[in-house]
Amino acid sequence: ITPKYVLGIETSCDETAVAIVSSDKEIIAHKILSQIEEHAVYGGVVPEIAARSHITHLDSLVENCLSSADLALQDMNAIAATTGPGLIGGLMVGMMTAKAMAQSSGLPFIAVNHLAAHALTPRLTDPDGSKTAFPYLMLLMSGGHCQILEVLDVDDFKRLGTTLDDATGEAFDKTAKLLGLGYPGGPQVEQAALKGDKTRFPLPQPMKGKAGFDFSFSGLKTAVRREAEKCVAEHGYLREIEINDLCACFQDTMAKCLMDRLGRAMKDYTSRHSKGGRRLIIAGGVAANTYLRNALESLACEHNFTLSAPPLALCTDNGAMIAWAGMERFLKTPEINEINQPARPRWP
Numbered sequence: 001i002t003p004k005y006v007l008g009i010e011t012s013c014d015e016t017a018v019a020i021v022s023s024d025k026e027i028i029a030h031k032i033l034s035q036i037e038e039h040a041v042y043g044g045v046v047p048e049i050a051a052r053s054h055i056t057h058l059d060s061l062v063e064n065c066l067s068s069a070d071l072a073l074q075d076m077n078a079i080a081a082t083t084g085p086g087l088i089g090g091l092m093v094g095m096m097t098a099k100a101m102a103q104s105s106g107l108p109f110i111a112v113n114h115l116a117a118h119a120l121t122p123r124l125t126d127p128d129g130s131k132t133a134f135p136y137l138m139l140l141m142s143g144g145h146c147q148i149l150e151v152l153d154v155d156d157f158k159r160l161g162t163t164l165d166d167a168t169g170e171a172f173d174k175t176a177k178l179l180g181l182g183y184p185g186g187p188q189v190e191q192a193a194l195k196g197d198k199t200r201f202p203l204p205q206p207m208k209g210k211a212g213f214d215f216s217f218s219g220l221k222t223a224v225r226r227e228a229e230k231c232v233a234e235h236g237y238l239r240e241i242e243i244n245d246l247c248a249c250f251q252d253t254m255a256k257c258l259m260d261r262l263g264r265a266m267k268d269y270t271s272r273h274s275k276g277g278r279r280l281i282i283a284g285g286v287a288a289n290t291y292l293r294n295a296l297e298s299l300a301c302e303h304n305f306t307l308s309a310p311p312l313a314l315c316t317d318n319g320a321m322i323a324w325a326g327m328e329r330f331l332k333t334p335e336i337n338e339i340n341q342p343a344r345p346r347w348p
């Protein structure tokens with residue numbers, strides 16, 4: 001049987017990304033352009049700049065993907081794009097480009113939910129599908145979200161918990177900013193934490209032991225700010241040693257918060273899926289954090305869950321995750337066509 005191909009476009013935030021994946025789980029082409037440098041001077045993503053930059057680069061990324069794969073648009077079986085949630089300007093650019101390509105070549109258009117794509121990506125890199133068979137428990141941690149999901153099927157997700165305030169990545173980014181580290185903050189905090197003492201500052205663990213599976217991180221970030229201010233009052237400025245120690249304490253407390261909430265969710269999940277395999281999958285940009293991965297690995301082990309995570313490059317936003325989510329939906333429903341779907345800045 002000849003494989004099917006889906007081209008996917010991701011423009012919901014500050015990455016312009018295009019990829020082609022096959023139904024054999026092969027990433028045939030994969031192009032990504034990060035706008036980080038364009039936004040870094042502002043300390044965060046500026047929506048208008050992001051949308052304009054997507055317009056400038058998207059067409060050539062699409063052409064690049066097709067030519068590097070030695071394929072034509074007509075060789076695709078469907079065109080997928082992120083239609084939400086995300087920044088509306090960027091979503092419009094990616095979606096309209098994809099719809100135009102689909103219309104002009106008679107292909108179906110598939111509207112992909114960015115979060116669903118993160119949640120399905122681990123299946124792309126699981127060759128025989130055994131580690132990522134439905135159902136599985138999922139911790140999705142990105143710049144805009146922190147959710148515990150039960151993934152029941154390609155298009156069936158049950159949200160068990162979410163953040164009441166900041167997302168995981170947002171907490172990393174804001175902490176980095178208040179400590180004078182650059183954007184995006186996650187990797188910088190992780191690096192600084194390697195040199196720090198995680199026992200030095202006592203930080204609160206929001207939601208600890210509370211019923212349900214929701215998260216809260218804004219109190220943690222505020223506590224870091226207060227400790228930083230005390231250090232500045234004492235030494236006149238924030239010294240590198242304090243920055244490192246604060247990063248280590250923040251990251252360690254973050255790990256404990258995640259473990260507390262996820263531990264509860266694992267117990268709940270196990271009670272409802274007594275027969276099924278216990279699989280935990282982590283995804284989203286923050287899943288690239290090695291310290292958090294290790295903490296979650298030991299938690300999974302304790303609860304007899306297997307832990308898997310996509311490779312680091314597929315944890316942060318990329319085109320392959322969108323193409324793959326499109327592929328999963330195309331394989332399930334070959335007559336799919338969502339050309340009339342709008343872009344949705346908010347799409348739980």
Ligand code: KG4
Pocket residue numbers: 013141142143144145168169170172173184185186187190284285286287288289290315316317
């Ligand atoms: O999934 P993603 O690429 O984009 C969104 O959909 O939001 O996640 C980006 C987020 C940023 O907040 C970034 O700081 C965070 O993921 N991040 C990390 C690490 N690498 C990226 N956070 C902690 N540790 C990391 N190593």
Ligand code: ZN
Pocket residue numbers: 114118142143284285316317
């Ligand atoms: Zn994302």
